[in-house]
Amino acid sequence: MPDSPHMNRREFVTIVTAAVGTAIGVVVGLPAIGYILTPATKTQESDAWIPLGPLENYPVGVPTLMSFARTKVNGWEKTANSYGVFVIRGEGDQLKTLSNVCTHLSCRVNWDDAAKEFKCPCHDAAFDINGGIIKGPQPRPLDGYEFKIEEGNLLIHFVEG
Amino acid sequence: MFQKIFAWLDERLGLTTIYEVTLDRKVPKVNWFFTLGSASLFLFVLQGVTGMLLTIYYVPSPDHAYDSIQYIMNGVAFGWLVRGIHHWGASLMVLVVFFHMLRTFFFGAYKYPREFTWVTGVVLLLATLGMGFTGYLLPWNQKAYWATTVGTAIAGSVPFVGKFIEQVLRGGSGLSAVTLARFFSAHIWWLPAILAAVIGIHLYMVIRLGISAVPTEED
Numbered sequence: 001m002p003d004s005p006h007m008n009r010r011e012f013v014t015i016v017t018a019a020v021g022t023a024i025g026v027v028v029g030l031p032a033i034g035y036i037l038t039p040a041t042k043t044q045e046s047d048a049w050i051p052l053g054p055l056e057n058y059p060v061g062v063p064t065l066m067s068f069a070r071t072k073v074n075g076w077e078k079t080a081n082s083y084g085v086f087v088i089r090g091e092g093d094q095l096k097t098l099s100n101v102c103t104h105l106s107c108r109v110n111w112d113d114a115a116k117e118f119k120c121p122c123h124d125a126a127f128d129i130n131g132g133i134i135k136g137p138q139p140r141p142l143d144g145y146e147f148k149i150e151e152g153n154l155l156i157h158f159v160e161g
Numbered sequence: 162m163f164q165k166i167f168a169w170l171d172e173r174l175g176l177t178t179i180y181e182v183t184l185d186r187k188v189p190k191v192n193w194f195f196t197l198g199s200a201s202l203f204l205f206v207l208q209g210v211t212g213m214l215l216t217i218y219y220v221p222s223p224d225h226a227y228d229s230i231q232y233i234m235n236g237v238a239f240g241w242l243v244r245g246i247h248h249w250g251a252s253l254m255v256l257v258v259f260f261h262m263l264r265t266f267f268f269g270a271y272k273y274p275r276e277f278t279w280v281t282g283v284v285l286l287l288a289t290l291g292m293g294f295t296g297y298l299l300p301w302n303q304k305a306y307w308a309t310t311v312g313t314a315i316a317g318s319v320p321f322v323g324k325f326i327e328q329v330l331r332g333g334s335g336l337s338a339v340t341l342a343r344f345f346s347a348h349i350w351w352l353p354a355i356l357a358a359v360i361g362i363h364l365y366m367v368i369r370l371g372i373s374a375v376p377t378e379e380d
Binding site: 076077 | 211
């Protein structure tokens with residue numbers, strides 16, 4: 001039927017197959033995208049003051065690492081994450097609280113007391129005692145925590161999300 | 162533009178030849194019962210895709226299996242849909258594969274020269290049932306636990322070697338984390354690999370031999 005104004009059987013089957021295939025692809029494919037992306041869209045906010053004990057426990061002039069843990073629910077599990085903060089007491093009332101997370105790619109930095117600098121074991125980033133950049137690939141100084149002293153006790157402000 | 166790209170690829174990959182050999186075959190006049198094989202293949206692919214999606218969150222450990230499924234059902238967007246399709250698709254696949262076998266049997270399509278196609282089909286049916294059996298344990302709920310207890314105990318009723326088979330299936334004398342891990346492994350690696358390979362042989366034979374016609378009164 002070359003001159004028929006109607007579509008032939010083959011054209012009809014092709015169109016129906018394509019339409020049904022597309023419908024199935026959409027019904028499974030679109031929800032699958034949401035299914036995969038869900039955890040990324042659920043960032044949990046965390047905002048707390050973490051007590052780090054009496055300030056007088058911290059030596060003057062030497063950065064001291066304190067660690068604390070925070071838990072949060074990830075999917076079907078409660079995960080406890082450990083965080084480190086360097087407490088640096090200077091002369092008089094001077095105080096700094098620095099995160100030990102390297103600003104390059106999140107390895108944890110250590111205090112090298114001989115060299116008087118924070119060193120990252122991963123890619124040789126070096127920071128001075130105030131967290132400033134000495135050398136290395138890091139884009140910015142070490143992050144600081146907001147802190148306060150209440151009745152002689154040190155607290156830092158932990159914010160996430 | 163697209164025709165040019167297609168022609169370039171076609172010259173190198175032989176797409177037109179593949180299409181002609183696999184899909185543009187001469188077929189006898191048949192009926193809707195002859196679509197059950199394609200339906201089985203479609204369900205296999207659908208189960209494969211939804212199964213791969215489920216493994217993104219599912220954890221095959223007694224500690225987390227049940228909770229991870231609760232998370233899929235309540236915490237993840239469309240998790241209920243993905244698991245629902247996998248759940249109902251599994252039952253449907255067993256049903257469709259079984260009807261596919263009945264059609265082949267009653268239409269005598271297993272006869273010469275298609276005996277080996279039938280043999281591969283038997284492997285596919287058994288592997289499909291194996292998928293159902295191993296998948297049933299994975300939710301690690303009461304129904305799953307006791308169904309597998311009973312199912313493996315049935316294997317244990319085989320004379321002489323039954324107890325050994327039961328312990329191999331369970332990975333020990335009772336159900337444990339080992340059982341869950343090996344059922345998961347069989348469910349997502351071994352059985353799908355067997356299914357995919359044997360489906361390949363099955364389809365090759367269908368293409369090579371062509372499909373049988375509906376039997377007539379003389380047959």
